[in-house]
Amino acid sequence: MVRHFQYFTRLGQLEVDLLSALEKSPEKVAAGKLMWKEGDPSEEMAVLSKGWAFSSYTLEDGSRMILDIFLPGDVIGLREFSARTHQANVETVTECTLCRFPLRHLDDIFENSPRLTHTFFSIAATQQSMLVERMINLGRRSAQTRLSHFICEMRSRLSRTNPDLEKDFRLPLSQQMLADTMGLTPVHVSRVFTQLREKGLVYRDRHQVSIPDLDRLIGFADFDGSYLRM
Template identity: 30%
Template sequence: MATAPFSPNQIMIRKLENIFVLTGEEKQALMELPIHTKEIKSNQDIVKVGDQPNQCCLMIEGFTCVNKVSIEGKRQIMALHVPGDIPDLQSLHLRVIDINIASISPCKLGFIQHKDLHQLCERYPRLVAAFWRETLVYASIFREWLLNIGQREAYSRIAHIICELMVRLKTVGLTEGNTFYMPTTQAEIADATGMTPVHVNRVFQALRADGLIITEKSRMTIPDWDKLQQAGEFDPLYLHLKNDGNA
């Protein structure tokens, strides 16, 4: 499982610090923010379209996905979320949720009451900008995924997603060199890339044959980061990290 070696509050701080400069006072306030933790199994709904939640969900361990389902029952995965992310941060200001968020591995989640977040932001106005920037980064990732699905070839689509996960997991301390935990199934990658599971399988075989990835169950190793970046047309600019995002 993707397990961050920090407390839930520290995970949130570490993630925000990758996109925003926090003062010592702001970090202390975030450390004191009440967070109720809960463990859930894989393939469980966290929020669904039409829900009106009174809390936000912080990823502590595991992976979740944002998805929507067509009237025919076809699922489109629009984003993957890793520890440190708050995938439903929009619910702080939008009354009704218009997406589904579901676990794709066993997860540990931290739930933060909206009222506590509102009080925090009233006391520390700069944190409004930090959370707003976090939301804008999610929007940037959505735009990149739209390009990935619409214009890149299958080989590049999957290479790009692997590169993105590598960088995002590294920012929260969840990589060992160029190895990380990637629990997604081929069916889930298919839903994220607009491909069939059979096609996804063939692309993974090609990536392994070309020496760009090594897979062992849920462990992903990248032997040549530069070549994988080139194959995926990956530029971390859209993640808006304080560093350059290079692995």
């Protein structure tokens, strides 16, 4: 978490100590487990130290819409700080290590560190910006551009805490998860990956993604990472 926050601001010892206090009592959670579900009392947040997780909303017909993909260093539940109940399900993608903490622990940070307070609001704003981009993806981009944009976003976010990240990276999302994120069917997702491979833009081998020419993919996706505060 400290390394993730250092991307946004320079941290002093006070800030490091306050953030470290949120990562006490790490908990291992197996892949495919619910951390909390929609409608549960919103009494805690969590810091994701290792692994991938996602939040989703279940529609009336039982279908699922994935809202957020959480990566190591992310704070889960920040958007629900003032809500009485959780607005979405949160589930692990891979085996995760996370640290839960009561919402009241943020009060200590807000009282003692204006710098961290500003950073928490910046991170909340970034999470909101990602939702806006997801809305644009669903409403105005073609399936190929939609998936290309998502891959660019994932790579950019991973590079924050992995500065040596190359053009290849692991994307441990199933075809169904990608479909629920993109607003497509799993079959359509497979078809789009085939089309991107034929264009020489993206190669996928199970959960491994390879980008032959990053600049070309960014141009094709019309990707501007400014909404990620890159």
